[in-house]
Amino acid sequence: xxxxxxxxxxxxxxxxxxxxxxxxxxxxxxxxxxxxxxxxxxxxxxxxxxxxxxxxxxxxxxxxxxxxxxxxxxxxxxxxxxxxxxxxxxxxxxxxxxxxxxxxxxxxxxxxxxxxxxxxxxxxxxxxxxxxxxxxxxxxxxxxxxxxxxxxxxxxxxxxxxxxxxxxxxxxxxxxxxxxxxxxxxxxxxxxxxxxxxxxxxxxxxxxxxxxxxxxxxxxxxxxxxxxxxxxxxxxxxxxxxxxxxxxxxxxxxxxxxxxxxxxxxxxxxxxxxxxxxxxxxxxxxxxxxxxxxxxxxxxxxxxxxxxxxxxxxxxxxxxxxxxxxxxxxxxxxxxxxxxxxxxxxxxxxxxxxxxxxxxxxxxxxxxxxxxxxxxxxxxxxxxxxxxxxxxxxxxxxxxxxxxxxxxxxxxxxxxxxxxxxxxxxxxxxxxxxxxxxxxxxxxxxxxxxxxxxxxxxxxxxxxxxxxxxxxxxxxxxxxxxxxxxxxxxxxxxxxxxxxxxxxxxxxxxxxxxxxxxxxxxxxxxxxxxxxxxxxxxxxxxxxxxxxxxxxxxxxxxxxxxxxxxxxxxxxxxxxxxxxxxxxxxxxxxxxxxxxxxxxxxxxxxxxxxxxxxxxxxxxxxxxxxxx
Numbered sequence: 001x002x003x004x005x006x007x008x009x010x011x012x013x014x015x016x017x018x019x020x021x022x023x024x025x026x027x028x029x030x031x032x033x034x035x036x037x038x039x040x041x042x043x044x045x046x047x048x049x050x051x052x053x054x055x056x057x058x059x060x061x062x063x064x065x066x067x068x069x070x071x072x073x074x075x076x077x078x079x080x081x082x083x084x085x086x087x088x089x090x091x092x093x094x095x096x097x098x099x100x101x102x103x104x105x106x107x108x109x110x111x112x113x114x115x116x117x118x119x120x121x122x123x124x125x126x127x128x129x130x131x132x133x134x135x136x137x138x139x140x141x142x143x144x145x146x147x148x149x150x151x152x153x154x155x156x157x158x159x160x161x162x163x164x165x166x167x168x169x170x171x172x173x174x175x176x177x178x179x180x181x182x183x184x185x186x187x188x189x190x191x192x193x194x195x196x197x198x199x200x201x202x203x204x205x206x207x208x209x210x211x212x213x214x215x216x217x218x219x220x221x222x223x224x225x226x227x228x229x230x231x232x233x234x235x236x237x238x239x240x241x242x243x244x245x246x247x248x249x250x251x252x253x254x255x256x257x258x259x260x261x262x263x264x265x266x267x268x269x270x271x272x273x274x275x276x277x278x279x280x281x282x283x284x285x286x287x288x289x290x291x292x293x294x295x296x297x298x299x300x301x302x303x304x305x306x307x308x309x310x311x312x313x314x315x316x317x318x319x320x321x322x323x324x325x326x327x328x329x330x331x332x333x334x335x336x337x338x339x340x341x342x343x344x345x346x347x348x349x350x351x352x353x354x355x356x357x358x359x360x361x362x363x364x365x366x367x368x369x370x371x372x373x374x375x376x377x378x379x380x381x382x383x384x385x386x387x388x389x390x391x392x393x394x395x396x397x398x399x400x401x402x403x404x405x406x407x408x409x410x411x412x413x414x415x416x417x418x419x420x421x422x423x424x425x426x427x428x429x430x431x432x433x434x435x436x437x438x439x440x441x442x443x444x445x446x447x448x449x450x451x452x453x454x455x456x457x458x459x460x461x462x463x464x465x466x467x468x469x470x471x472x473x474x475x476x477x478x479x480x481x482x483x484x485x486x487x488x489x490x491x492x493x494x495x496x497x498x499x500x501x502x503x504x505x506x507x508x509x510x511x512x513x514x515x516x517x518x519x520x521x522x523x524x525x526x527x528x529x530x531x532x533x534x535x536x537x538x539x540x541x542x543x544x545x546x547x548x549x550x551x552x553x554x555x556x557x558x559x560x561x562x563x564x565x566x567x568x569x570x571x572x573x574x575x576x577x578x579x580x581x582x583x584x585x586x587x588x589x590x591x592x593x594x595x596x597x598x599x600x601x602x603x604x605x606x607x608x609x610x611x612x613x614x615x616x617x618x619x620x621x622x623x624x625x626x627x628x
Contacts, residue, residue: 013069013114014107014200017062018322020054021221025321027051028225029331055222059106060085066107070114072403076135077117083139084109084146091150092157099157102218103204109149113142176309179233184305187241188298190286202234224319229337232317237308238324239342242280244350245303247273250285252357257370265370272447280323283409284447287432289357293366296357307349316341384449388456390601390612391429393469395444396420398461402440406454411444418442422611428604429612468531470510470614471564472606473587476502478613479603484584486541495536495588498600498614502583505573507539508608509562510587519544522552522569526590527562531618534590539571541582551575565609587614594618 031047054061060082067081068074085106092099117138125133132140174181185198204219209228217223223231250273257265272284290297317337320328333339361368392398396415403414415421423434426444435443446453472478477500484490484499509527513535517526523546524538539552555567562568577583589595599615606613 013066013110014062016069017058017065020061021321022328023321024051024054024225025328025331027054029334032334051225055217055225058103058222059101061106062103063106063110063113066110067113067117069405070111071117072405074117074121074135076121076138077113080116080139080142081106081110081113084113084142087143087146088150088153091147092153095154095157099153100215103200103222104218105153107200107204109142109146112145113138116141176312179237179312180305180309182234182305183237183308184301187301187304190283206234207231221319221321224317224332224335225321227335229317232319232336233312234308235320235324236316236318236336236339236342237311238280238304238320239318239329240307240311240346240349241304242282242324243277243326243329243342244346245300245307245353246276246282246285248350248353249289249300249357250276252354252361253285253288253368253370256358256361256368261370268369275447276325278325278327280320280325280328281409281447283445284432287445288369289366290433293360293364293368296360296366303349303353307345311342311345314338314341314345318342384452385456385459386599387429387601388453389460389467389469389599389615391426391453392457392460393615394422394425394429394612396422404454404457406450409445409447410450411446411454413442413444415440415442424607425601425610425612428602428606428610430602466531467615467617468511468529468533469612470587470616471508472500472608472610472613473507473510473537473568474500474502474585474606475504475506475608476500476606477604478601478606479584480600481586481588484541484586485582486584489538489541489584489586489588494586495534495590496592496595496598497586497588499584499586500606502539502573502585504608505571505576506567506608507537507569507571507585509564509566509568510537510613511535512563513561515556515558515560515562515568518554518556518558521546522554523571525554525556525568531594532591533594533616533618536586536588536590537568538586538588539569540576540580541584543576543580546576546579589616 027047028051031044031051033044035041035043063081063085064078067077071077085101088105088109089101092101117135120137120141121135123133123137124130125137182198182202189198202219203221206219207223207228207230208216208218209223209226209231210216211226217226217228220231220234224235250269254262254266254269269285269288272288275281276285286297286300315338318329318339319332319335321332322328329339329342360366361371395401395413396417397420400415400417400420401413402416405412418436418440421434421442426434430446432445432447435445437443444450479499479501481492481497481499482490488494489499511527511529511533513527513529513533515525516528516534519525521544523540523543524536527535527537529535543551551572553570555570556562573583595616596619597617601613
C-alpha cells in the first residue's frame with residue numbers, strides 16, 4: 001500500500017471512535033437543565049456521569065475503534081486492542097508516578113493491533129500449535145508488545161508528560177499565526193480526507209490541564225470539556241467557516257446557476273448549505289468547486305486560517321464534539337468564552353465569501369454546478385437502493401473491490417484495478433468528486449449519504465442476484481423510452497428499455513453477446529447476451545425508410561461475438577437528422593418476461609461506453625441463462 005493510501009486508511013479509522021463524542025456533549029448539555037423542577041433531581045448527575053464516562057474511557061474507545069476501522073471490523077483486532085490497553089493500564093498503574101492511559105496510547109495500540117491483524121491473519125504455524133495461528137495470534141502478539149510498551153512507559157512517562165505540556169506551550173507561543181497555519185493545513189487536507197490526522201494531534205494531544213481531582217487531560221477538545229478556560233482556540237475559528245462561509249458559497253453557486261437549472265440547483269445546495277450550517281459537514285459544497293477551480297479552494301483554505309487567527313486574537317474559546325455546526329455551537333455554548341462573538345463574525349465572513357465567490361465565478365467563468373449541463377450534484381433522497389447496483393458497476397463490479405469503507409461524506413475504496421473505475425458514470429450517479437490516491441486507493445465523495453450507499457452496495461453484493469449491466473451505446477443524452485416520438489417504441493410494444501439522442505454517428509455494443517440479426521438497411525441490429533436476453537438497438541425513428549447508400553455502415557456481421565464498447569454501426573448523423581423523423585435511438589430488451597426488475601441511471605448526458613446506464617435483474621427461473 002502506498003503512503004497516501006495508508007494515511008487514507010488511518011484517517012478513516014480515526015473517524016470511527018469520533019462518532020461517540022457528540023453523545024458526550026449532548027449528555028453534558030442536558031445535565032445543565034433544571035431537572036429539579038420536574039421532580040427528577042438525580043437526572044442531572046446521571047447525565048453528567050454518562051458524559052464523563054465517555055471521556056474517561058476515551059483511550060479504550062480509540063483503541064477499539066481504530067483497530068476495527070483499520071481491519072474492516074475484524075473482532076480479533078478489536079480484542080487485541082482492548083486486551084493490550086488493559087495490560088498497559090494494569091502495569092503502568094503499579095508505577096510510583098501516576099500514569100494514566102491517554103488517547104495517544106489508545107490510538108497507538110489500536111494502530112498496532114490493526115496492522116498486526118493484516119500482517120498475521122493468515123499466519124500458519126506447525127499443526128500442533130496451529131490453534132494459535134491466523135487471527136488468534138494477533139491478541140497474543142499485541143499483548144506481548146503492550147507488556148514491553150508498559151514497562152518502557154514507566155521509565156519515560158515523566159518526560160512525555162513534560163513534553164506534551166511544553167509542546168502545548170510552544171504552539172501557544174506561536175499565537176494567532178500558529179492557529180492560522182493549523183486552519184489552513186486542516187482545510188487543504190480535506191481534499192485527501194486526511195484532515196482527521198492533523199486534527200487528532202491538536203484536539204487530543206497538545207496541551208495539558210489538571211482537573212479538580214488531580215488528573216491530567218491532554219488536547220484541545222478534552223481540555224475544553226474538562227473546564228480549561230484556555231482551551232478551544234483550535235476549534236472556535238471553525239464555526240464561522242462552517243456555519244456561514246460554506247453556506248454563503250452555496251448561495252453564490254445557486255445565484256450563478258443558469259435559469260433553467262436553477263430550481264434543481266437551489267434545492268440541492270440549500271440542503272448542502274443546511275448540512276454545513278447545522279452539522280459542519282462541508283464537503284458537498286467544497287467539492288462543487290474544488291475540481292473546477294482548485295486555486296479557489298486554496299484561497300478558501302487561506303481565508304479559513306485567517307478567520308481562525310481572528311477568533312484567537314479576540315479571545316474566543318469555543319469547542320465541539322463533532323464539528324463546527326450550529327448544533328454543537330448551541331449545545332456547548334455554556335462552556336465557551338465569548339462564544340457569542342462567533343455569530344457577528346460569521347455574518348461578516350458569510351458576506352465576504354458570498355461577494356468574493358460570485359465575483360470569481362463570473363470573472364473566471366468557473367463551471368460550478370448549474371452553469372454547465374450535467375455538472376450539478378444529484379439528489380439522493382429516496383433512490384439509493386435504486387442506484388447502488390449502478391454505482392457498484394461504475395466502480396468496476398464486486399470483483400474489483402478489495403476493501404470498501406465509508407466516512408461521513410465519502411466512500412473510501414481500495415480497488416484491484418483503477419482503470420475499471422468509470423469516473424464520468426460516478427459523477428452522473430451523484431458523486432461530487434473522485435479522488436485517486438494511488439495504489440488502488442480511491443475516494444468517491446457522495447456527501448452525507450455515503451454510509452447508506454455503502455450499505456446498499458453490500459446488500460447488492462450479498463444478494464448476488466444474476467443481473468445484466470448495460471453501458472451507453474453512444475455519446476449523447478439518455479431519455480426515457482416514453483419520450484421517443486413513436487407510439488410503438490414509446491408504448492413498449494417492442495420491448496422495455498431506454499433511448500438515446502446521439503451527438504456522434506457511432507453505435508457501440510452496450511453488453512457482451514452475439515450478433516443475431518442485422519437489418520438489411522443496417523439501421524438496427526439484435527444482440528443476444530449469454531444470459532439469453534435479446535437486445536435491440538435501433539438508430540433513429542423511421543430510418544428503415546431511408547433509401548440510398550451512405551446512411552449506415554455495419555462494422556460487424558451476424559454471428560460475431562462482441563464485448564461492451566465494440567463498434568457496431570457508423571452512421572451519418574447530419575443526413576439522418578435532416579431526412580429522418582428523429583435521432584432517438586431505443587435500446588430495448590425484446591424478451592422482458594425474463595426480467596424481474598429494472599434500474600436506470602439519471603436521464604442526462606452520457607459518453608459512449610459509459611458504464612451504469614441500465615441494470616436488470618433476471619428472474620430466477622432463467623438464472624441458468626442461454627449460451628450465445
